[in-house]
Amino acid sequence: MTSEAEFVAALLASIPSDPRLEVPAGDDAAVLRPPAGRRTVVTVDMLMEGVDFILGHDCPPEAVGRKSLAVNLSDLAAMAARPEAAVVAVALPRQHGDTLGHGIQRGIAALAAEFGVALAGGDTNSWDGPLVVSVTALGSVAPGAAWRRDGAKVGDLLVVTGPCGGSLLGRHLAVRPRCREAAAIAAAYRVHAAIDVSDGLSLDTARMMASSGLAAVLDLAAIPIHADAVRMATLPGDGRSALEHALGDGEDFELVLALPPDEARRLVVESPSLADGAAFTIIGEVVEGAGLFAGTATGERVPLEVRGFIHALDTPNA
Amino acid sequence: MTSEAEFVAALLASIPSDPRLEVPAGDDAAVLRPPAGRRTVVTVDMLMEGVDFILGHDCPPEAVGRKSLAVNLSDLAAMAARPEAAVVAVALPRQHGDTLGHGIQRGIAALAAEFGVALAGGDTNSWDGPLVVSVTALGSVAPGAAWRRDGAKVGDLLVVTGPCGGSLLGRHLAVRPRCREAAAIAAAYRVHAAIDVSDGLSLDTARMMASSGLAAVLDLAAIPIHADAVRMATLPGDGRSALEHALGDGEDFELVLALPPDEARRLVVESPSLADGAAFTIIGEVVEGAGLFAGTATGERVPLEVRGFIHALDTPNA
Incomplete structure (x- = not known):
C-alpha cells in the first residue's frame, strides 16, 4: 500500500511542466494561460x-489511460x-490501485x-468498486470556427x-x-459540419443529419472498410458482413465531415496531412428529408437501418 | 427504461442557455467564450x-448533484x-438510472x-456498478491573481x-x-496563500504550510467550532472533543487564508460579504519551520498531530 502523500507526490512529479500553466497541478485548481483571441472548447468522457x-x-x-485521453x-x-x-479523475480499485494509477498516468502522459x-x-x-477514469479535455479554436453537427x-x-x-x-x-488531420482540413477547406465516429459510422452520421435537419444518402460501395471489419466478419458465428461492421461497430474515431461538393472533391484529391491509416473518402451526399438512405446503382434510395452502440441509458454525448 | 435519445434530449432541454456558450452542450464538445484578458482555472472532483x-x-x-458541483x-x-x-460525467446504476440522472441534474442546475x-x-x-459523478469546473481569474498554496x-x-x-x-x-466571500476578499485584501478545507482544518492548513515551506502555530482557543462538532462530540461512543472534530473532520469547505497581520486584522474587522454562516476568524500565525504547532498561553509551542481524511490511495488533489 502506498500512502496518499507518496502516491500524489509521485504522480505530480511525473507530470511535465508546461508554459501554458500559470499554476500547475497540485494546488486546489490549475491556472491556464488561454491563447489570446480564441474560444475554449471543453469535453468530458x-x-x-x-x-x-x-x-x-x-x-x-x-x-486505458491512453484511450481515456484519446x-x-x-x-x-x-x-x-x-x-x-x-x-x-480516477476511481481506483483498492487492490493494485497504485500500480493501476501509475499505469494509467503513463498512458495519458x-x-x-x-x-x-x-x-x-x-x-x-x-x-x-471497478476502475473508472474520467478525462476532461480543453482545446481552443478561433471564434466562429468550431465545426458543429x-x-x-x-x-x-x-x-x-x-x-x-x-x-x-x-x-x-x-x-x-x-x-492533425482536422487542423489541416480546417486551415484549407470549408467544412459545414463534423462529428467523430464513436458509436458507429451510420449512427453518428445519422446524428449529424438529425442535428442539421436533413438526410443523407450513403454510397455503400464507397464505405471504406477496415481490415479488422473483414477479419471480424470471418470469425465463426459472427453472422455479419464486413460492411455491416464498418457501418455499425463504432469506436473508429474517424471524422465524418460535410463539405460543399467541390471542396469535398478537392479534399480527397489533395488529402493533406495523412498519417496512421487516414484516407479521405467520399461516402455519400446530404439531401432534404430525415434519416439515412442507401443509394442504388439506378439512382433509387432505400432506407438504411441505423446501427451502432445504443442501449438504454448508455448515452455518450457532448 | 428510457432510451438514450429520450434521456439525453430531456437532459439537454433542462440545461439553460448561456451567452458564454458559442456552441452549447449536445455537440461533440462545447465552445466557450472566455472572458478577455483572464486566465482559465480548472479543477475536477x-x-x-x-x-x-x-x-x-x-x-x-x-x-449528490449539488455536492458534486459545490x-x-x-x-x-x-x-x-x-x-x-x-x-x-456520470456512471449511473442501471436500476433507476434515469430517475437518478435527472435528480443529479436538478441538483447541479x-x-x-x-x-x-x-x-x-x-x-x-x-x-x-455504483453511482459515480465527476464534475469539472472552469473559472477565471486575472493574470497573477490566483491564490496559491x-x-x-x-x-x-x-x-x-x-x-x-x-x-x-x-x-x-x-x-x-x-x-462570493473569496471575490470580496480578493478585491480588497492582500492574500498570500489559500486552501479550502476539504479533508480537515489541520490537514489542509498543514498542506498549505508544506507547500509554502513553513510552519503554523494555531491558537486552539480561537478555532471556530461548528455547532455540529459540539453535537457530534456528545454522541454516545464518539470519544472526541468538539475541538478535535473542528480540526479533523473535513468537508467543511471553508477557506484558510494567509495574510499579512494588518490585512488579516482589517479583514476580520470589516468582514465583507458575510453570509450563510461565514465568519472570519484569526486562528494562528505562520512561522519558520515545518508542521503544525499549538501555541500555549505561556508562548510555548507544542507539536500538533495533524488529523484529517487520509487513507491509503484516497487522494483528493488539484
Whole structure:
C-alpha cells in the first residue's frame, strides 16, 4: 500500500511542466494561460471497467489511460479545436490501485506529449468498486470556427477520414485522434459540419443529419472498410458482413465531415496531412428529408437501418 | 427504461442557455467564450457512492448533484477564481438510472444557477456498478491573481472563513462554496496563500504550510467550532472533543487564508460579504519551520498531530 502523500507526490512529479500553466497541478485548481483571441472548447468522457474496457493482458492500464485521453482528443478534433490541456479523475480499485494509477498516468502522459496537451491536474480516489477514469479535455479554436453537427447543407458531400469497423479487435485501445488531420482540413477547406465516429459510422452520421435537419444518402460501395471489419466478419458465428461492421461497430474515431461538393472533391484529391491509416473518402451526399438512405446503382434510395452502440441509458454525448 | 435519445434530449432541454456558450452542450464538445484578458482555472472532483455519499432518505440524488458541483466551486473559491462553466460525467446504476440522472441534474442546475455557472455538457453512462459523478469546473481569474498554496510568508496570520467540524451530520451535502466571500476578499485584501478545507482544518492548513515551506502555530482557543462538532462530540461512543472534530473532520469547505497581520486584522474587522454562516476568524500565525504547532498561553509551542481524511490511495488533489 502506498500512502496518499507518496502516491500524489509521485504522480505530480511525473507530470511535465508546461508554459501554458500559470499554476500547475497540485494546488486546489490549475491556472491556464488561454491563447489570446480564441474560444475554449471543453469535453468530458468517462470510461468504466467492464463497459469500455476489460483490464487484462490485451488491455494494460497504460492502454486505458491512453484511450481515456484519446476519445476526448477525438471530440476536440470533431470541433476543429487544437488540444490544450486535460484533467483526469480516477476511481481506483483498492487492490493494485497504485500500480493501476501509475499505469494509467503513463498512458495519458505519453499521448499528452504526442499531442501537445498540458496535464493540469486531477482527482485520485480509491474504492471497492471497478476502475473508472474520467478525462476532461480543453482545446481552443478561433471564434466562429468550431465545426458543429448542425451545419450540413443540401448538396454537401460526406467525407470520412479513414476505414471503419472491427475496432473491438484491438484498435479501440489504440485510437488515433484525428487532431492533425482536422487542423489541416480546417486551415484549407470549408467544412459545414463534423462529428467523430464513436458509436458507429451510420449512427453518428445519422446524428449529424438529425442535428442539421436533413438526410443523407450513403454510397455503400464507397464505405471504406477496415481490415479488422473483414477479419471480424470471418470469425465463426459472427453472422455479419464486413460492411455491416464498418457501418455499425463504432469506436473508429474517424471524422465524418460535410463539405460543399467541390471542396469535398478537392479534399480527397489533395488529402493533406495523412498519417496512421487516414484516407479521405467520399461516402455519400446530404439531401432534404430525415434519416439515412442507401443509394442504388439506378439512382433509387432505400432506407438504411441505423446501427451502432445504443442501449438504454448508455448515452455518450457532448 | 428510457432510451438514450429520450434521456439525453430531456437532459439537454433542462440545461439553460448561456451567452458564454458559442456552441452549447449536445455537440461533440462545447465552445466557450472566455472572458478577455483572464486566465482559465480548472479543477475536477469525482464523488463515488459509498465513499463520498450514501444514497437514501437523507441523501437524494439532488444532494449528490449539488455536492458534486459545490466541491469544485470551493476549489475555485480557494484560487480566488470566478466560476464560469462546468461539465459533468456520470456512471449511473442501471436500476433507476434515469430517475437518478435527472435528480443529479436538478441538483447541479440549481447550484449552477445560484453561482452563475454555465452548464457546458457532459457524458452520461450506465453500468452495473455504483453511482459515480465527476464534475469539472472552469473559472477565471486575472493574470497573477490566483491564490496559491505556496505563498504564505513568515508573520502572516491565518484566517478561516467559518466554523468547522461535524459536517457528516449533514452539512457535507449542503456545502456553501465561499465563492462570493473569496471575490470580496480578493478585491480588497492582500492574500498570500489559500486552501479550502476539504479533508480537515489541520490537514489542509498543514498542506498549505508544506507547500509554502513553513510552519503554523494555531491558537486552539480561537478555532471556530461548528455547532455540529459540539453535537457530534456528545454522541454516545464518539470519544472526541468538539475541538478535535473542528480540526479533523473535513468537508467543511471553508477557506484558510494567509495574510499579512494588518490585512488579516482589517479583514476580520470589516468582514465583507458575510453570509450563510461565514465568519472570519484569526486562528494562528505562520512561522519558520515545518508542521503544525499549538501555541500555549505561556508562548510555548507544542507539536500538533495533524488529523484529517487520509487513507491509503484516497487522494483528493488539484
